[in-house]
Each structure stands twice: as C-alpha cells, then as structure tokens.
Amino acid sequence: xxxxxxxxxxxxxxxxxxxxxxxxxxxxxxxxxxxxxxxxxxxxxxxxxxxxxxxxxxxxxxxxxxxxxxxxxxxxxxxxxxxxxxxxxxxxxxxxxxxxxxxxxxxxxxxxxxxxxxxxxxxxxxxxxxxxxxxxxxxxxxxxxxxxxxxxxxxxxxxxxxxxxxxxxxxxxxxxxxxxxxxxxxxxxxxxxxxxxxxxxxxxxxxxxxxxx
Amino acid sequence: xxxxxxxxxxxxxxxxxxxxxxxxxxxxxxxxxxxxxxxxxxxxxxxxxxxxxxxxxxxxxxxxxxxxxxxxxxxxxxxxxxxxxxxxxxxxxxxxxxxxxxxxxxxxxxxxxxxxxxxxxxxxxxxxxxxxxxxxxxxxxxxxxxxxxxxxxxxxxxxxxxxxxxxxxxxxxxxxxxxxxxxxxxxxxxxxxxxxxxxxxxxxxxxxxxxxxxxxxxxxxxxxxxxx
Numbered sequence: 116x117x118x119x120x121x122x123x124x125x126x127x128x129x130x131x132x133x134x135x136x137x138x139x140x141x142x143x144x145x146x147x148x149x150x151x152x153x154x155x156x157x158x159x160x161x162x163x164x165x166x167x168x169x170x171x172x173x174x175x176x177x178x179x180x181x182x183x184x185x186x187x188x189x190x191x192x193x194x195x196x197x198x199x200x201x202x203x204x205x206x207x208x209x210x211x212x213x214x215x216x217x218x219x220x221x222x223x224x225x226x227x228x229x230x231x232x233x234x235x236x237x238x239x240x241x242x243x244x245x246x247x248x249x250x251x252x253x254x255x256x257x258x259x260x261x262x263x264x265x266x267x268x269x270x271x272x273x274x275x276x277x278x279x280x281x282x283x284x285x286x287x288x289x290x291x292x293x294x295x296x297x298x299x300x301x302x303x304x305x306x307x308x309x310x311x312x313x314x315x316x317x318x319x320x321x322x323x324x325x326x327x328x
Numbered sequence: 329x330x331x332x333x334x335x336x337x338x339x340x341x342x343x344x345x346x347x348x349x350x351x352x353x354x355x356x357x358x359x360x361x362x363x364x365x366x367x368x369x370x371x372x373x374x375x376x377x378x379x380x381x382x383x384x385x386x387x388x389x390x391x392x393x394x395x396x397x398x399x400x401x402x403x404x405x406x407x408x409x410x411x412x413x414x415x416x417x418x419x420x421x422x423x424x425x426x427x428x429x430x431x432x433x434x435x436x437x438x439x440x441x442x443x444x445x446x447x448x449x450x451x452x453x454x455x456x457x458x459x460x461x462x463x464x465x466x467x468x469x470x471x472x473x474x475x476x477x478x479x480x481x482x483x484x485x486x487x488x489x490x491x492x493x494x495x496x497x498x499x500x501x502x503x504x505x506x507x508x509x510x511x512x513x514x515x516x517x518x519x520x521x522x523x524x525x526x527x528x529x530x531x532x533x534x535x536x537x538x539x540x541x542x543x544x545x546x547x548x549x550x551x552x553x554x555x556x
Contacts, residue, residue: 161447186450193451199444203466212462213452256452 117292121157121167130316136292139308143296150316151296155262159193160186192258196265198249200237206248207233214255227251243274263295332499333507341483344422348479352430360435378428385424386492415501417494422483429482430475437471477538481531
C-alpha cells in the first residue's frame with residue numbers, strides 16, 4: 116500500500132497532492148505539464164518534495180528533505196515514457212542489470228514472450244518490443260511498486276491495446292500497486308481501479324470507474 | 329639529429345593528457361549534474377585559458393609557481409623543489425591550456441544522452457559509481473575520446489605558456505614547438521623544417537585516427553540497424 120501526501124513548488128504552480136494505492140492500478144490522468152511525472156519522480160526518489168510524507172507498505176520513503184530513502188533502496192520499478200533502455204547493452208543485459216533472481220527473470224522473459232530478442236540491441240527491436248523489454252527490466256528487480264509514465268503513448272493503436280491487455284494480465288499475477296500516468300481518458304477508464312485527475316498540480320477529483328473493486 | 333624534443337614533447341603531452349582526462353571528466357561530471365551558486369563563474373574560470381593569450385596564462389603560472397609565487401615559494405621552502413625551468417612546468421602549462429577543450433567535450437558528452445537512462449539504472453538499485461562506469465562512461469565515450477585527442481594535440485603544440493614557465497633549456501625543456509622557434513631564430517632552417525614536418529604528421533595522424541574511429545563506430549551502429 117502506497118500513501119502519498121506531498122507539496123512541491125514547480126515553475127508555474129505548486130504541486131499539492133494526496134493519494135493512496137492498494138494493490139491496484141491507479142491512474143494519474145491529466146493534461147501535459149500538470150505535474151503527473153513529477154509525482155512519479157517524487158515516489159521513485161528522482162525528485163524531492165518540499166514537504167509531506169510518502170510511505171510504502173508502512174515504511175516511510177520520505178518524511179522531510181533530511182529523512183529520505185535514497186533511490187537505490189526504494190525498490191520501485193519505473194517504466195519511463197521513452198523506455199530509457201540502455202542503448203549500448205543487449206536486451207539480455209538490460210533485463211539482468213538490476214535483476215535479483217535468475218529464475219524469476221527467466222519466467223518474466225517467458226511471460227512477456229521476449230526470449231527471441233535477448234541478443235538484440237534496443238535499436239534493433241520495434242516499439243512494442245521495447246515496451247515489453249522495459250517492463251521486464253522494471254519488474255526484474257521484484258519491485259514493491261510499479262510506476263508507468265505514459266507507457267503506451269509511443270505505440271500504434273492495435274499494439275497499444277495488446278500491451279494494455281498484457282499489463283492487466285500481469286497485474287493479476289503480480290498484484291502490487293501500479294501507478295500509471297496517461298492523458299488518454301479511454302485508456303484511463305480501461306486500465307484503472309482508481310483514477311486521480313490532476314490539473315496544475317492539484318488533485319481536482321477522484322473518480323471510481325466501473326472496474327473498481 | 330637529436331630526437332630529445334620529440335621524446336620530451338610526447339612525454340609532456342602524454343602526462344598532461346592523463347591529468348586532464350581524469351580531472352576534466354571528474355569536474356565536467358560534477359559541474360554538469362549539479363547546480364550551485366557561482367556555477368557560471370566557475371565554468372568561466374575553467375574556460376578562460378581558451379580565450380586568453382598563452383603568454384597571459386604563462387604569466388599567471390609564473391605568478392603562482394615562480395620562486396616568489398604563492399605555491400612556488402611553499403614548494404621551495406618545504407621540499408626544496410622548483411617547478412620553473414623544469415619539464416614539470418611544461419606539463420602544468422599544457423594542462424592549463426588544454427583543459428578547457430577536455431572540459432567542454434566531456435560536458436557535452438555527458439549531456440548528450442537522456443538523463444532517464446541513468447535514472448533507470450538508479451531505480452534498479454545501482455550505486456552512483458556503478459551507474460557511472462556501466463552507463464554514463466560508455467555512452468559518453470565517443471565525446472570523451474574526441475576531447476582526449478584534442479587535448480593531446482593541443483598539449484603537443486603548446487608554446488607560449490611553456491616558454492614562460494619552463495623556458496628554453498636544450499635537452500631539458502626543449503619541446504618541438506620551442507625547437508622550431510629557436511631553430512628559426514638561429515637560422516637553422518633544416519632543423520626547423522624537420523620538426524615542423526614531425527609535428528604536422530603527429531597532429532594530422534591524431535585527427536585522422538579520431539575520424540576513422542568515429543566513422544567506424546557509427547558504421548557499426550548503422551549495420552546493426554540495417555540487419556533488422
């Protein structure tokens with residue numbers, strides 16, 4: 116369970132957000148530049164809030180600028196918008212970079228059907244394949260929470276739907292909190308157990324979709 | 329023919345390049361990734377030798393390392409050691425004059441790839457040291473290599489600041505550029521021509537090699553793309 120209540124001054128507005136996530140898919144929905152990615156960065160430890168608290172499974176990740184768990188110790192999987200695969204490493208080296216258990220990664224590779232890509236470089240694979248590789252890499256560390264920053268935005272419509280279905284399937288297996296950023300409302304409705312609407316740094320409303328538990 | 333100027337030039341330029349490579353990468357990395365008050369001033373000071381006449385750099389070095397200089401007087405008092413009129417002085421002159429080239433290349437190289445690539449490695453539990461050696465350094469390598477070659481070529485050709493701090497002492501501080509100048513001055517055009525040819529060949533082959541290496545590596549990547 117993730118609980119977050121943070122404030123952070125950005126260039127043109129103040130981010131002031133309170134949200135929680137059980138083992139469910141939570142969507143942060145809102146226009147570009149509304150502070151969605153900054154929220155993910157604060158959870159991952161890549162950005163520091165000005166004040167507030169972030170706790171994950173009752174362990175405080177952030178209490179103040181001085182009481183802050185470093186990025187490396189948070190054990191949070193992060194799938195970046197442009198995937199951020201290591202371009203000079205093969206798919207195999209990308210996935211095993213932070214992996215903890217070989218056997219677990221082996222299963223992951225089979226579930227995501229990327230075994231045939233292992234010796235290729237990121238430049239040699241398609242957008243949908245990159246997305247699956249990046250997801251495998253993020254999950255290979257056995258994270259307690261998964262952050263997804265517009266994971267399907269670079270994909271064609273039909274691949275996008277396949278990947279969305281795959282993520283829903285994966286979530287049923289893994290059952291960890293997933294926080295996903297999107298500005299596509301249909302996608303939000305399809306994927307979410309819970310939706311937070313973010314606008315200029317404020318959580319303006321919380322809609323529970325038909326899919327909620 | 330006495331080949332001391334060639335060996336001395338190679339020794340001085342190589343040592344200067346190693347120092348500049350290590351310190352340049354370290355500083356570029358720290359300064360590029362952090363913002364702090366006075367960052368602009370620090371960067372301007374680092375790049376200053378690039379726009380100043382080498383004689384001004386030499387004057388500054390004499391002021392610091394001369395017998396009565398701030399550092400020079402301490403070295404003399406504590407270790408009975410003098411930098412002026414030694415090949416070490418020539419190394420210092422080469423380091424200061426070529427440093428901005430490495431710094432600029434390294435800064436650009438570290439900013440040339442998506443920061444999230446490093447962030448991804450951090451979220452996977454990698455230490456900053458591991459991220460540097462496995463991600464940042466290999467990705468910045470082409471830019472760092474270009475900076476290193478430019479540094480070496482600049483150090484090899486350093487004249488003004490070297491003359492001011494190391495002077496012209498045959499077989500001791502006589503680098504190729506100094507040998508050319510004093511050969512011409514004494515009317516020995518044959519020796520001057522010889523050294524001119526040598527230094528042109530050295531500079532030319534360094535740049536040729538760098539271009540070849542860069543093209544070969546770009547070609548390697550395009551082959552990977554073509555095989556899709």
